[in-house]
Amino acid sequence: MTQINQSQAHFDIIIAGGGMAGSLLAWCLLSARPELRLALIERQSSDKQSSERQNPEQAQSPQPASFDSRSIALAAGSVSLLQRWGLWQDLGAKASPLKQIWVSDRGHFGKTQLTASEYQQAALGQVLEVEHLGSLLNTKLSAQPNLSYFQPDFITAITPAIDQQHIQLNSGAELSANLLVIAEGGLSQSRQLAGFSVSSDDYQQSAVIANLALAQDHNNTAFERFTEHGPIALLPLSGQRYSLVWTVARDDAAGLLALDGPEFTAAIQQAFGYRAGVFTSAGVRAQYPLTLRRPNEIVRHRSALLGNSLHNLHPIAGQGFNLAIRDIQALLLALNDANDPGSYPVLRTYQQLRAQDIKRVIWFTDALVRGFSNNSRLVALARNAGLAAMLLCDPLKRPLAMQAMGQGQPYAKY
Numbered sequence: 582m583t584q585i586n587q588s589q590a591h592f593d594i595i596i597a598g599g600g601m602a603g604s605l606l607a608w609c610l611l612s613a614r615p616e617l618r619l620a621l622i623e624r625q626s627s628d629k630q631s632s633e634r635q636n637p638e639q640a641q642s643p644q645p646a647s648f649d650s651r652s653i654a655l656a657a658g659s660v661s662l663l664q665r666w667g668l669w670q671d672l673g674a675k676a677s678p679l680k681q682i683w684v685s686d687r688g689h690f691g692k693t694q695l696t697a698s699e700y701q702q703a704a705l706g707q708v709l710e711v712e713h714l715g716s717l718l719n720t721k722l723s724a725q726p727n728l729s730y731f732q733p734d735f736i737t738a739i740t741p742a743i744d745q746q747h748i749q750l751n752s753g754a755e756l757s758a759n760l761l762v763i764a765e766g767g768l769s770q771s772r773q774l775a776g777f778s779v780s781s782d783d784y785q786q787s788a789v790i791a792n793l794a795l796a797q798d799h800n801n802t803a804f805e806r807f808t809e810h811g812p813i814a815l816l817p818l819s820g821q822r823y824s825l826v827w828t829v830a831r832d833d834a835a836g837l838l839a840l841d842g843p844e845f846t847a848a849i850q851q852a853f854g855y856r857a858g859v860f861t862s863a864g865v866r867a868q869y870p871l872t873l874r875r876p877n878e879i880v881r882h883r884s885a886l887l888g889n890s891l892h893n894l895h896p897i898a899g900q901g902f903n904l905a906i907r908d909i910q911a912l913l914l915a916l917n918d919a920n921d922p923g924s925y926p927v928l929r930t931y932q933q934l935r936a937q938d939i940k941r942v943i944w945f946t947d948a949l950v951r952g953f954s955n956n957s958r959l960v961a962l963a964r965n966a967g968l969a970a971m972l973l974c975d976p977l978k979r980p981l982a983m984q985a986m987g988q989g990q991p992y993a994k995y
């Protein structure tokens with residue numbers, strides 16, 4: 582990694598946003614195509630990213646740091662890809678396998694249990710604290726000579742030319758690239774500068790997250806409980822802890838963050854009940870306002886969207902980062918050995934590979950959010966089956982990918 586301020590530098594690919602999706606893409610690109618010259622532009626300084634990681638509720642930036650105190654559920658297919666990309670070898674020991682999931686509706690129908698064994702799997706997925714991914718990627722990327730870092734910095738202007746994008750940074754540096762990948766999260770500014778239009782739908786809800794210590798073992802069981810106020814998810818973590826994602830009305834989130842530790846623990850115990858056991862204490866809390874944002878295009882001239890900049894979802898089904906992993910896989914596939922990474926065939930292939938999957942997941946997630954209070958048994962069954970399918974589905978169906986590409990390239994390479 583070169584911490585320089587190169588003015589007038591040209592790169593094959595510039596990645597705007599060095600969060601979970603952007604950093605992972607940089608690592609994958611440099612592993613698959615080490616000859617590529619890459620630049621990564623990250624708005625927050627590395628010091629700030631780590632201090633917000635310790636204490637996210639004191640974060641001053643409009644978007645929380647990507648590698649904060651969140652934990653994410655990774656579907657089986659995502660874990661396979663992280664393994665293929667040489668990361669799971671380090672991360673696996675820090676993750677917790679999901680052996681079973683209890684899905685329930687407070688006040689309705691009882692519960693549904695999804696177990697790994699009924700799907701002939703060792704685990705339904707894995708739960709990972711994102712800071713582990715952050716520090717691993719940081720270490721890996723710092724050893725890359727072909728990566729230039731611009732941090733803290735951000736894009737102030739994008740001027741398209743036929744064969745490249747000219748990019749002006751806040752620091753005054755002027756860069757150009759064959760391809761600009763925008764991975765700046767849901768509130769991306771560069772997405773707007775590059776001319777993408779975005780539809781958004783505010784759920785008027787916030788997710789409050791915290792890690793909860795337990796009085797007993799969780800047996801690798803996750804819970805998703807649909808209440809009249811919104812879903813509550815508990816994901817098992819190492820050391821008798823749960824990662825809590827508590828969806829509440831937007832106006833209620835600040836009050837929950839203001840409670841002291843014992844008060845917060847009592848509040849979640851009351852809201853969730855005792856099915857997951859007794860919560861003994863709660864760690865650092867943070868809140869995320871929840872809005873569905875979907876750009877109307879995936880690619881434009883020499884620009885591609887990736888991660889939350891492409892699909893900013895409600896966390897109810899734990900799909901955002903799983904989708905981002907599939908975005909990266911598709912971009913690697915589309916790039917293959919292309920000499921010009923921003924050429925029309927590359928961008929068209931990426932778009933073709935991603936369109937249906939993103940549409941399907943957005944539809945399902947949105948239906949879950951809007952239908953959580955639906956009293957129909959059929960809706961509850963469909964929801965539970967859908968959640969299982971989301972966790973277990975293959976990242977990109979091989980035949981579909983081959984068909985979309987219209988050629989027989991070895992998909993397994995990526």
Ligand SMILES: Cc1cc2nc3c(=O)[nH]c(=O)nc-3n(C[C@H](O)[C@H](O)[C@H](O)COP(=O)(O)OP(=O)(O)OC[C@H]3O[C@@H](n4cnc5c(N)ncnc54)[C@H](O)[C@@H]3O)c2cc1C
Nearest residue numbers: 598600601602624647653654735766888889899901902903
């Ligand atoms: C409570 C919660 C629980 C979740 N649980 C799950 C789960 O279980 N499973 C799952 O798959 N997903 C989950 N997600 C979704 C997951 O967190 C996101 O999909 C993931 O963070 C997307 O990463 P990203 O890099 O695209 O965006 P972000 O994480 O938002 O990162 C964007 C990065 O870009 C930087 N940036 C912003 N603007 C600029 C700019 N103008 N210039 C340069 N840099 C900029 C930011 O500083 C940041 O580093 C959850 C999300 C939430 C909120």
